[in-house]
Amino acid sequence: MKKLIMILLVAYLVSGCVAVATVGSVMYYKSQSHEVATVDIKAPSKNVYAAVLKAVENNPSIVLISKDEDLMLVDLRQNENEGSIKVTEINSELSQLVVTSGITSDNEVTPLKAVLKVCKDLVVECAQSQ
Template identity: 45%
Template sequence: MKKNLIILFSTAFSTALLSGCAGLGAATVGAVMYYKSQSHEVATVDIKAPASNVYQTALKIVNSNENVDLVKQDDAAMLLDINQADTAASIKIAKVSNGLSQLTISADSSTDGGEDNANSRVLDGVFRICKELNVECRLSE
């Protein structure tokens, strides 16, 4: 089910996000698309970096966080299934072109019941990966 969800959202957002990155000097700004429902949340962003770099960065972050359990790692598909506390999530990186990748993180909705995006582990994950890659990402308006 989670894999189908990732594929569905990845396909739906890929067209909208292809123009979501713009150059600003040496840094690139990525427009983060975020969706939250009662049962799940998804954030996706196009990043001007090779998919292998984005995947290795995500894997490094997951492996260095003692609060995150790596449940499944599929290097060929660039897919990580993780658990953090009571939340299951997936991180998927897709190659859009040689220097452009799409990062999608989907998760069960947090049990905190809040509507505030500032408490989203999904958004935190996207912004952390962007920061590690030295790419500026902002929530799309």
């Protein structure tokens, strides 16, 4: 869990440094041990967090381990792989969504797929940055 929080923090700090990224531009990182996807979404944070919870609760292969409404943080498990989702309010109309997990297999929801699903559910156009 501490490792995932550190990954979230690093992803948050890195994404905050990339000021030229446009809203809806998904940044995705994959290493040998973890995956991180992050995007700025033009939507209120409460709407993004609600979409995250709905997506998690409607996927029977995902187990909700914990959720913190105040921090807008969700910890989850898919198969034996743990992950987390964090929503941060940038301003009243802009939110940052960060999804982290251990390395996913072909039949699991990846952080990139999760970010794109939340964007789709919110009817916000998002695409992976090149």
